[in-house]
Amino acid sequence: MSEHFDVLIVGAGISGIGGAYHLLDQCPGTSFVVLENQEGFGGTWRTHTYPGIRSDSDLYTFGYRFKPWTGKPIASAEAIMEYLGEVIDENRIDQHIRYGHEIRSASWSTDDKHWTVEVERLDTREHSTFTCTFLWMCQGYYDHKKPYTPQWEGMDDFRGDVVHPQTWPDDLDYAGKRVVVIGSGATAATLIPAMADDTEHITMLQRSPTYFAPRANVDELADQLRSLDVPDEWTHEIVRRNRIKMTNEIDKAAKAFPDMVRDELVGMAREILGDDFDIETHFTPAYRPWQQRLALIPDGDLFHALKDGKASVVTDKIERFTAEGILLASGDVLEADIIVTATGFDLSVLGGVTFDIDGEALDFSNTVTWYGAMFSGVPNMVWVFGYFRASWTLKVDLLGDFVARLLHEMSDRGASMVVPRLRPEDEAMELRPWIEPDDFNPGYVMRSLHLMPKQTAEAPWRHLQDYLLEKDALPATDLDDGTLVFD
Numbered sequence: 001m002s003e004h005f006d007v008l009i010v011g012a013g014i015s016g017i018g019g020a021y022h023l024l025d026q027c028p029g030t031s032f033v034v035l036e037n038q039e040g041f042g043g044t045w046r047t048h049t050y051p052g053i054r055s056d057s058d059l060y061t062f063g064y065r066f067k068p069w070t071g072k073p074i075a076s077a078e079a080i081m082e083y084l085g086e087v088i089d090e091n092r093i094d095q096h097i098r099y100g101h102e103i104r105s106a107s108w109s110t111d112d113k114h115w116t117v118e119v120e121r122l123d124t125r126e127h128s129t130f131t132c133t134f135l136w137m138c139q140g141y142y143d144h145k146k147p148y149t150p151q152w153e154g155m156d157d158f159r160g161d162v163v164h165p166q167t168w169p170d171d172l173d174y175a176g177k178r179v180v181v182i183g184s185g186a187t188a189a190t191l192i193p194a195m196a197d198d199t200e201h202i203t204m205l206q207r208s209p210t211y212f213a214p215r216a217n218v219d220e221l222a223d224q225l226r227s228l229d230v231p232d233e234w235t236h237e238i239v240r241r242n243r244i245k246m247t248n249e250i251d252k253a254a255k256a257f258p259d260m261v262r263d264e265l266v267g268m269a270r271e272i273l274g275d276d277f278d279i280e281t282h283f284t285p286a287y288r289p290w291q292q293r294l295a296l297i298p299d300g301d302l303f304h305a306l307k308d309g310k311a312s313v314v315t316d317k318i319e320r321f322t323a324e325g326i327l328l329a330s331g332d333v334l335e336a337d338i339i340v341t342a343t344g345f346d347l348s349v350l351g352g353v354t355f356d357i358d359g360e361a362l363d364f365s366n367t368v369t370w371y372g373a374m375f376s377g378v379p380n381m382v383w384v385f386g387y388f389r390a391s392w393t394l395k396v397d398l399l400g401d402f403v404a405r406l407l408h409e410m411s412d413r414g415a416s417m418v419v420p421r422l423r424p425e426d427e428a429m430e431l432r433p434w435i436e437p438d439d440f441n442p443g444y445v446m447r448s449l450h451l452m453p454k455q456t457a458e459a460p461w462r463h464l465q466d467y468l469l470e471k472d473a474l475p476a477t478d479l480d481d482g483t484l485v486f487d
């Protein structure tokens with residue numbers, strides 16, 4: 001026996017909870033279930049428990065458009081979890097979520113016009129089957145179970161602990177220890193100031209530098225509006241629009257005037273670290289600003305930890321691990337009691353779920369994306385893949401509206417199937433990678449690009465990664481242009 005739902009949402013992270021909200025709000029009466037393999041909601045914010053864990057974009061835009069954010073712009077995982085918990089409680093979403101349910105496979109049947117989803121209950125190891133008309137993939141973009149750790153020679157020789165931030169041990173005692181953090185992304189930038197006061201010393205070891213934007217963790221506009229007793233809903237909307245505009249302007253400037261933006265970012269680092277600090281070596285990346293994610297560092301905390309001497313940064317290559325620490329290409333040795341590999345994620349295409357369409361295995365890399373959300377030849381399915389250069393969640397609300405529109409359209413037409421198909425005039429379009437490496441090229445994306453769907457230069461077969469364009473284009477898109485086939 002299998003249970004049937006109109007919509008099945010995969011994942012109870014910020015995307016899945018947002019999806020559930022929009023179904024309740026915009027499609028009352030639609031039956032749906034959220035299946036989540038972890039034992040609670042939150043996704044990213046539940047998985048990561050390392051010291052200091054926080055957002056690296058502001059919560060006016062990383063929060064939903066429908067629930068005002070009232071805290072500091074950059075927020076701790078704890079505050080984000082509280083916010084998500086309130087969304088669940090206020091909208092009684094919990095009755096729709098089943099935890100500990102891992103989706104293994106999804107099979108589409110054109111005869112039956114539904115997906116059959118095989119699920120394993122992780123507590124009892126029981127297998128069960130669900131069917132659904134529409135599948136809403138909110139499983140994020142990386143493997144939650146296995147982080148990315150490169151293998152270095154001699155790792156087994158090291159006598160201390162090697163830990164990855166994604167699988168942080170609750171009982172790790174780093175007080176008075178010498179810690180080396182490998183990596184210089186947002187995670188390293190969070191860990192270092194959070195641990196620096198307790199460790200004997202903490203070192204950020206990077207192969208190459210990253211841009212950071214130190215900013216006071218306040219929003220003056222929000223504070224001013226609050227001082228005028230403007231309702232929270234208005235403050236949220238106004239500050240959100242302002243933040244979206246500012247982020248977009250920086251993004252555009254980074255492309256049009258990369259040297260100017262680079263100088264500005266490097267200047268901000270110099271302002272805190274001082275002229276004696278070797279900013280050229282440690283904080284002047286070779287890539288264009290925003291070609292990889294630009295992390296905000298609240299109140300410049302990473303730079304202050306470095307300035308105070310509690311932490312240091314080394315830019316070098318790892319030759320090998322030794323019993324005492326790390327031997328570098330320069331011949332220097334970094335002695336350590338603990339090595340933290342803040343080396344990032346492994347991209348997971350569609351949550352490790354095996355897909356087939358009418359019995360034929362689906363290879364997503366052979367599909368072309370429709371607005372970065374649907375895929376040629378894949379019926380009744382939307383995937384939330386958020387923005388890199390703006391908050392992920394902006395796409396969640398946008399797709400919430402779109403899925404509701406699509407479901408209403410299907411109902412109005414009496415259709416039980418909608419599938420993106422390349423029209424004859426689309427067939428000749430040049431296929432491009434999911435993300436153009438010249439545009440955005442962090443390691444975790446580049447390592448898995450060959451597994452991802454393709455895009456073209458023309459809408460709707462385009463993965464725009466531009467919220468301001470998409471927020472107008474997607475709602476206005478013509479559902480009758482022949483790229484979506486209803487049956």
Ligand SMILES: Cc1cc2nc3c(=O)[nH]c(=O)nc-3n(C[C@H](O)[C@H](O)[C@H](O)COP(=O)(O)OP(=O)(O)OC[C@H]3O[C@@H](n4cnc5c(N)ncnc54)[C@H](O)[C@@H]3O)c2cc1C
Pocket residue numbers: 010011012013014015016035036037038042043044045048054055056057058062101102103104138139140141142144187350351352353384386387390391392393
């Ligand atoms: C440390 C960290 C900080 C970040 N900070 C920001 C930020 O400040 N701003 C920003 O825009 N982005 C940020 N990101 C990116 C972030 O992942 C997303 O913004 C957002 O949290 C993703 O939400 P999601 O719900 O789409 O996916 P996730 O948070 O990844 O949640 C997906 C859920 O689906 C579950 N799942 C996956 N596969 C299956 C399956 N087969 N069966 C059942 N369940 C499944 C997962 O276990 C998980 O609980 C950050 C990422 C990390 C790792």
